[in-house]
Amino acid sequence: DHGCTPDGLLLAAYARALSPGLGDVFAVPVVRWPDGTDAARPAELTALSWVSVTAEACPLLDLARRYDAVLAEDRAADARRGLTALRRSRRTGPALPVVYTSLFDLDAYPLPDGVTAADWVTSTPGVALDCVAVQEGGVLEYAWDALPDALPPDWLEDAFDRFAADLAGLSALARTPADDPGLPPARWNDTARPFPADLPVQLLVEDQARIRPAEVALRWSGGALSFAELELRANRLAWTLRDAGVGRGDVVGVSLRRGPDMVVAVLGILKAGGAYLPVLPSLPRDRAAVMLDDAAAGCLVADASCGWAATMPGVRQVGLDAVLSRPHPREATAPEPVNDVDDLAYVIFTSGSTGRPKGVGVTHRPMLNLFEWARRTFGFGPGDLGLCVTSLGFDLSVFDIFGLLGLGAGLYIADEEEQRDPRLLLRVLRTEPVTFWNSAPTTLAHLAPEFGGPADLPGGDSLRLVFLSGDYTPLWLPGRMREAFPDATLVSLGGATEATVWSNYFVVDRVDPAWRSIPYGRPIDNSRYYVLDERRRPVPVGTEGDLYIAGDCLAAGYYRQPELTAERFVTGDFPGLPGPPETRLYATGDRARHGPDGLLHFLGRRDGQVKLRGYRVELPEIEHRLRGHPGVADAVVLLRKGSGGEDRLVAYVLPDGEPPAVEDVRAHVAAALPDYMVPGVVGFVTEWPATANGKLDRDALPWPVHGPGAAPAPAPSAAPVA
Structure with missing residues (x-):
């Protein structure tokens, strides 16, 4: 018992739902059945109470108890106290045309012998909104009887959603001890732990090069680099960048093929005092130009895989191949650090709803906190080898590179061919001493059909940790993973690029059949x-x-x-x-x-953002690009499930005249956006389906799509796995 009645709880939820949009202070009339037996009621009469609604912050249970006190006072008063209630309503604010009708006690009035109940109906005339709550046979039913035209535009659905959300929490409240006010206790956020925050992250890797110079830092299909060799190459680039004028806080673009050089580049940029900006070579030139311009990057570390690198006005290109091919006179020692823990370490761009991407700037301090949490919680250290399958533009790579190397672990970098082919990637897992996998769930799910594997690949016993983040983890995946790697622990993680890779985690030791996710x-x-x-x-x-x-x-x-x-x-x-x-x-x-x-x-x-292959995608950004096509009047983009359960981007296009060719539409998007943001399916509509209140009904858009754009586009040939 939490010291409140069901009526009080429902009335409190109703008041909290109404408050946004209806004013700071107002009153709600409460229609209730008077107490007493059937003999005491000469007719089906009701009684009125008034409660005030204010904009003050008040937990649901506290508000319910407050309203219960008002209702109890009114029940205890006789009819002659009616003027008192009216005076109270004037003090508590104007009455708005909303009402709460309580039919909670229907079961308390048994019918006389020989009387059969008919369908009941209740109606309160002269109001714009009536919340009716009924309890019969232990079942709660509620409904809002509304005149939408008498209420603020677009307010009714949002208010009802707020009401339903509060009611959804009542079942959890019923399981909460009575002395708990129902709010999350502070101990759930008691996460304070000390962490070293006195040196920038590149010094973690420098320390490992001094402690274990001969141990392997990087592996790939064509070779390996020791910590000492990695340090030497990164120093060579760092001094070259210093000579080019790169200093504290300067943003430097990185556009390189997958391989050890991308690690050399980001480490060298931090050693020079700058912050790195990943710009994938596969990006359209215009998109890359926007990113470099928005980040004010005056320098770009690139190689031959980046065809547009030399065409960026005002951006100095540093060819990494040339830098690494000749020694620098000062490469034996690292540059003296000019950055500290509150300086920028990297800028990673995420999708933006206005049609322009936004760059998230992360300093060294939260990275150091993340790495120390990983070490303390999961024991990362020199005995570990991570498998890097994500692109530099996906922030999981931040932990792969600086977290693992900074803790003395090694890193195997999957090349583009291994990244694309699940069989090759699984072969790496089976034949290399990999202890740590880190990816979006989709990447591991792509390997699942191969888990039975060829008999000549019996390895994989070294894998001890699997980190999955960036999207929902399918409920079937943990079981399949354990069948293939029984000694591995699966950890589901979440957060945002704005919260430095991960900020929450859950060790998946089992899958509850009742879970939806x-x-x-x-x-x-x-x-x-x-x-x-x-x-x-x-x-x-x-x-x-x-x-x-x-x-x-x-x-x-x-x-x-x-x-x-x-x-x-x-x-x-x-x-x-x-x-x-x-x-x-x-x-x-x-x-x-x-x-x-x-x-x-x-x-x-709660907006148009989705996760696709681990990338955050703003659907409005794709819609914005589609509307720029001369043959497109309007467009809506949704994430749909394909026949195999895979996520598909589907564009619904309202053409401006004759429908344009599907491939022209896709090419228009591909010219400005990354390939993972190009809709795989395009469907044409003649009008938009609408809800009863005139809003676009996205759920009514057809799926699967039939017509010229129904066939899924082929998978991109060089799409980064994330």
Whole structure:
């Protein structure tokens, strides 16, 4: 018992749902059945109460108890107290045309002998919105009877969603001890741990080169580099960049084929004092130009695989092949560090909803926190060998390169052929002493059909850790992974590029048949998670809300985009949060809820962002590009499931006249966006389906698509696995 009635809880949820959009203070009439037996009621009469609704932050249970006190006072009063209630309504604010009707006690009034119940109906005239709550036979039913035209535009559906979200949390409240107010306890965010934050991350790798110079740092299908050899090459590049004027905080682009040189490049850039910006050679030139310009990168480390490198005005090209082919007079020692832990380490661009990507700038400090958490929690060290299958533009590579090497572990870099071919990648897992796999779930799932494997590859016993992040992990995948690698521990991780690779984790020791997805888990060291409502107030355990991240995991912001940074990295005082005092929160745009055990459950995006092959993709960015085609009047892009369960980007196009050729549409997108953002299926529509209130009904768009664009496009030939 939490000290409140079902009526109080429902009324509190109703009030919280109504408040955004209807004003700071207003009153809600409550229609209820008067107490008493059937004999005491000469007719089906109701009684009225009034409760005030304010914009103040108030947990659901506290608000329910407050309203219960008002209702109890009114029940105890006789009819002559009606004027008192009316005076109270005037004090608590204007009454809006909304009402709450309680039919909770229907079962409390048994019918007289010989009387059969007919269908019941209730209606309150003269109101724009009536919330009716009924309990019959232990089942709660609720409905909103509304006149949409009398309410703020586009407000009704959002308000009902807020109401339903609060009610969804009531089942969790029922399992919560009565002395628990229903809010997440502060101990769930008790993650404070010391971590070394006095030196930039490149010095971690330098230390390993001094401690174990002859041990292998990098492996690939064509050879290996020791820590000492890696240090020498990185120093050679660092001094060359210093000679070219690169200094503290300067952003340097990196556009290289997969292989050991990409590690040399990013390490050398940090040694020079700069921050690296991955720009994949496969990107369209215009997209690469936007990234380099937005990041103010005056220098680009590239090789022959980057065809557009020499065509970037104002960007100096440093050919890595030429740099590494000749010694530098000072390469025996590393440049003296000019950067510190609060300087920029890298900028990684993510998809942007305006049609322009946004660069996330991350400093050394959150990287150091991440690496220390990984060492303390999972014991990474010199005995480990990671398999790098992600691209430099996917932030999992940050841990692969600086986390593993900085902790003394080695790294096998899968080349482009191995990256594309599941059989070749599995052969690496079976024949190399790999202890650590790190990828998006899709990449490991692509290997699953090969797990039976050829009999001549009996290895794989060394694999001890599998990290999966960047997207939902299919519920079937952990079982298949354990069949192939029984000694490996599967860890599901999450977070955002804005929160430095990972900021939460969950060790998957089993899969509960009741799960809809793998839980998001718990925050890592010095990271904190909050599930909040529209006013950034904590919601009860079990209730859906907006997900915010705080702590030492956070990025510096969006590089050279102060307005966007201020919008998403919110600063100020945030009283009432279940954790230490916070002054900065990152608004993820995700929806989530806390379970009663403290586990966080991810419920998806609240905007047009999706995860595809580990990459964050803003669907509006693709739509923006599609609308720039001369034959396209409008477009909607959705993520759909293919016949084999794979994710497919599907573009629905409203043509401007005759439909353009499907391949022309795809080529138009491919000219500006990465290949993983090019829709694999294009369908044409003559009009958009709409919901009852006139909004676009995305669920009504046809799938599968039939017509000239129905056949899926072939998979990109050189798409990075992520």
